[in-house]
Amino acid sequence: MGYQDVKFPNGTVFLVTGGAGFIGSNLCEAILKMGHKVKCLDDFSTGKEENIKDFIDNKDFQLIRGDIRNIETCMKACEGVDYVLHQAAWGSVPRSIEMPLIYEEVNIKGTLNMMDAARLNNVKRFVYASSSSVYGDHPVLPKVEGQEGNILSPYALTKKVNEEYAKLYYRLYGLETVGMRYFNVFGRRQDPHGYYAAVIPKFVKCLLNNESPVINGDGKQSRDFTYIENVIEANLKACYTKENVGGETFNIACGGQVNLIELYDKICEVLEVRIDPKFGPIRIGDIKHSNASIQKAKQLLDYNPDFNFREGIKLTIKYYKEYFMSNH
Template sequence: MGYKDVKFPENSLFLITGGAGFIGSNLCEALLRMGYSVRCLDDLSTGKLENIQPFFENENFEFIEGTIVDFNTCNTACKDVDYVSNQAAWGSVPRSIEMPLKYEEINIKGTLNMMEAARQNNVKKFVYASSSSVYGDEPNLPKKEGIEGNVLSPYALTKKVAEEYGRLYSNLYGLETIGLRYFNVFGRRQDPYGYYAAVIPKFVKALLNDEAPIFNGDGSQSRDFTYIENVIEANLKAMISSSDVQGEAFNIAYGGQVSLIELFEELKGLLNKDVSPIFGPERVGDVKHSNADISKAQTMLGYNPSYDFYAGIRLVTDWYKSNLK
């Protein structure tokens, strides 16, 4: 693990918003294993209680059921907190196109509420989830911070606004913020159910049930799939980073490029299945190709991802085989 040497002061308290979600619950788990105190804030609109159920037995774990849309809840959650990892947001490009007002409320107002609550409670570091979607229609690969195009969805716009607020709160108020532009994160506890499920859990679930997965497009589109352990590393290293990097946003990925057809063939082999996919229309707002330049995060955060796509996909396939009912 790329974060095994990361150390915080002994009595540090961490707030993970969206802590019952996929990424948030993995962050909670990692910090608890390291022996730190963790407070989890989640309204369970997309997160699941079962993701954090095992942590309730740990005396260092506290759960607050509440929403980041309510400032008083954010303020209460930030009391005595040293480090915030703000993972609370609604994902999914297609859903944001259908529900732009909801995304404005949760992803923009909620993130601003959290930054303001963190500022008022003198939080040391505020790390928040951004997204590769901020690159929009910028065609060049690999994606490099500072070279962004026009965003293609309300979801992408909410992440762009979060980055602007992060920069502003660092420059104006001295809150040390760091944005992490995630590139197609996958791993244990990622939800395979529902219309808006991410592609890897959706494909795994279909294959385990001997069903044909549906491709949005011809399958040639490519992604920089990023295993969850790399994302945990990025969050923890962002929390211990120098004050010099406050207000910045960083690509968080492995730096690879895998097409959906390649992904499908790899999963077929790992699961020993012989199924042919169904090809459907491309999704509105989707980016065709995604690949990250991670040199900025490597240089300024000491980010050094340990798991490439193939190592991660083997681990997550084993997890789903054991955990998918």
Template structure:
């Protein structure tokens, strides 16, 4: 079943934290398209108001400029909310290695604040963004829930702790929590700017500007690149999932595996560019290979991703050609 066919009761209200970010703004858009109310909570530290300006005239949409590190902001945002889709966090493995205390404050304390606010305000479901980085140095492919290694960065540790709190909040308080371990999400509105930008939008922007991108390492690292539509589906299906599936973590990906160097040359071909990349140092804390087993999410969440890498990258290229 496509997520567009998922229905919620009339008057259902969603809160999307980090709603002005890449994933958050796409979730806001999908919920509004269904005719439901959505509140976006964002402090605009990594999100961009441009991502949500297109909703500003929609009477079902509310924007709150607030911070998840502030419990009062979280409590106010959860008033009258049925479902929380918690995306607010600071991303980037290398940046977390430079700023561990900040990541602890935002990604752990902020998430705990949101869970506590959701509990106090009797929210039905708390669906939150985790990450494939929790698998750490576990070498086996595909990555499978329950078979994790030692984390390799403060960012990964924050997501691991969030998952522990999610499981506890379900066991102790009955808050229906769902951790979604995203695998390298890409698509429209993903920011190509900055030193820590995700690789696909960064490559696209540089190639469109006839610049040679820098590939960290040898380019032979592989990732389960996951188009944004699959992530929207996972969030909405988690909201409809049975209580037996709460308190757990789920891989959210397409279940494929793409090598970075192949993606680069594929983008060159699609954009009709003949630019050789430059190669830089491998990044500390990076996992070399990533590929998801999504059978648990299929079974427990009815997650059935329809967007392959090939289908998604075509849409992404078209979007960036129009919007960069």
């Protein structure tokens, strides 16, 4: 069953924090297509107006400009809300190493504000973005929930703390918190610009501009690349499931493993270009290999990712070709 078949009652209201970001805007769009109401909370520190321009005038869409570091903003945003999909955060492992204090403020304090506002407004379920980075240096593959290693970056630490608070809020207050450990999400609206851009949009952008991209390290490091549609499915099914999932975390991935050289070759193949990449230094805080077990999510959330890596990459490249043509 895909998420389109998930039936929420008429009049269901969702709050998507970070709703103008990459994952958040895709969630807003999916919820509106299902015929439900969505509030989007964003301070536009990393989110973009262009991501929500197609539904800003939709009568079921409400934009709240505000910062999750402000508890009053969080309280107001949660009024009358059934489900919170908390995506607002600062991403990027390298940037967190440079700016740990802002990560503490936004990712930890901001998430705690949202959790408390959800609790006080009697939200049914609080589904939040965690990260595969919480596995740290644990060497065993595939990654299984409950088998974590030493944390390698401030970003990863913020996500780990979020998970601990979520467990506590479920135990103490009964707030049904559900953590989504995302594994290398990619797809439409992922930002291709800037120093901290994710690897897929960065590669595509370089190749479309006939430039040679930089691969950090030897390119043999592997990731479990996960197409955005699978992430939408996981979030909505985490709201919908009748299973007792309060305080739990789930790997949200494809269960696959693609190294960066393979990824680069696949993008070249789809674009029908061939430019040799450059190799740069290994990034501090990066893990060597990442591959998820998705058994727990399959069992308790009925999560069955519809899109594999190859299908996702084709759709993503099609999106970026159109994006760059319309922006030049």
